[in-house]
Amino acid sequence: MKKKVLTVLLTGAMVASMAAGATVVSAEDNDNTLTVWAWDQNFNIKSMQIAADQYAADHEGFSVDIIETSSDDCQTKLTTAANAGDYSTLPDIVLMQDNSYQKFLKAYPDAFTDLKDMNINWDDFGALKQSYSMVDDTHYGVPFDNGAVIACYRTDILEEAGYTLDDLTDITWSKFEEIGKDIHEKTGKYLLTSEATGGDTLMMMIQSCGANFVNEDGEAYIVGNETAEKCIDLYTELVQNDVVKLVNNWDEYIATITSGEAAGIVNGNWITATLMSTEDQKGLWGITTMPKVDGVDTATNYANNGGSSWYITSNCKNVELAEDFLASTFGSSTDFYDAILPETGAISCYLPAGESEVYNEPNEFFGGQPIFSTIVEYSSHIPEFTKTPYHYEARECVNTAVVNIVNGTAKEDALQEAQDTLAFKMTE
């Protein structure tokens, strides 16, 4: 027995020393291989792989090594590397969420390579999409997926209450409330589902007016911001009148849809992938524009939520190759976008792609609507707005304010608290 224990320990020590020699080394430093971070096997990873395959057809020996890294982990790794002053763990190309990129560029400008010399026609992308990855007229990112907001409704539930998709197209939020109340009375279902503190509904509402919860100087701007107050009032009313079902987290959010408790969802168009995974609801859905905010001159029926872009890091050994690869696939190829659409459902921000045949094919899940070209068309109407590196902080503050108002806090107090909290978070 004693010997056995000793043997185990010695073997352990041996394995350890062996492991010391046999270190895990990343893919060989090949001039023709680019490492990429992305986070969804069925979506951006697959798209990147298809792009690499297409590029490799003309460029022998080219390949990509894609490392699955979630958006959150990417941020942690980037922050750690930047603080330690060692970017050697970064890949050549990294995918980042549009809403979080500005914060990183501001904090660690030397982590990214600017794309001043890139051979790409930037006007082929919507102005708003470009602005997410730009600082002072300099481009840093190549736009990837489209985040245009759509409203999806269960047409069968609408019909049950005597409405059609047309009744909900290009309407205002107060009209939406009127219809929502009626539907709740007649069917017991909610017209919209939304997350309580992590939800995007309020952000989409204010951004559809070309505004935000910050002013042009980047300061918190909630109290005294007429547009902000209008949005918060409308949203609070929707919650109080059983038009919106407020849930606690993403999983519940999805459950209200799969269970049929909610008849509608307003979000970035990437939500269609989740809807389509509920196969028994095929043909029951329809898409249209989101409602617009009442009484605001700049209000529109269009907004953006989510979406991401590709960035070349400062650790990239072969910037020329990375730029040429991104420019000739994501930056200019309708063939490429046509190829990824049926495989991944990734909808382009590259405006010429929307005109192709593939984009105009009817979609059976959405009752035969050509949803892809519709979405690309929506994305050309989205107004620009003042962006903030504190997007997620602002979202949390205003959502908390709404929950407080619904629970009985006076509106002035709740808004003041949101304003103060956001201002405080911006100092962190």
Place this chain on the structure above:
Amino acid sequence: MTKKNKSAIQRRLIPTYIFLIIVSFFSVFPLYWMISAATNTSTDVSRGRIIPGSYFMENFKNLTSQQPLWRALGNSFFYAILTTVICLLICSIAGYGFEVYHDKGKDRLFSILLLAMMVPQVATMVPLFKMFSKAKLLNTSIGFILPIISTPFMIMMFRQNARAFPVDIIEAARIDGLSEVRIFFQMFIPTMKSTYAAAAVITFMNAWNAYLWPKVIMTDNKAITMPMLIANLITGYVTDYGMLMCGVLFCSIPTMVVFFVLQKQFAEGITGAVK
């Protein structure tokens, strides 16, 4: 004890049992739900179905086709076992040394060590990363396990338990001419089996569940571990709950097995028993 008395005691225990049944239901239900969800489709899980379904093989197939399950399992086992073996060896020697040998600075050194327990891991990450990057240990197995093979908690646990190890045995062994190294390996280790078992369970679980540090310093797909695989399953735009739970099941089984096998020794080791 009369029969009447006995039944009175049993009656008094009824509320206790009811309480325990309710509590155990709450602790077992998530495990049951994990298993049943792994056998259902994503939509069914989302709709709240709790009865086991027949979709397990599909979920399993999806999981293995999308993610390198076997590689992740293999890596996790490799790192967890390696860490456990080295950690047990180092920490038990340290704990034993702190208890058995006498030196003036010993207690002060031990207090400093305990102070290190108060520093959260997140706070040390950037300096650690800097050190490892200078030492060229980024993206290596050594870099992966080095920060976790010696923890103040483990040293403290071994020191506490070494207190129960009779000094007489050490002295008798010395008189018999056994070297200090052999006293440790031949007397101490076999006697403290239950402490080692408890330490093994804790270290194995920590190493198995390690996520943040490995994710930060490993930049290679080949270095994927089970927690990283689970994270990959939930970060996509569409979450397949059935497949996710199938992955979680595979991630939980090894730690459960380790715990159940060493359960008896674990309880003994935590309470500090020497046989």
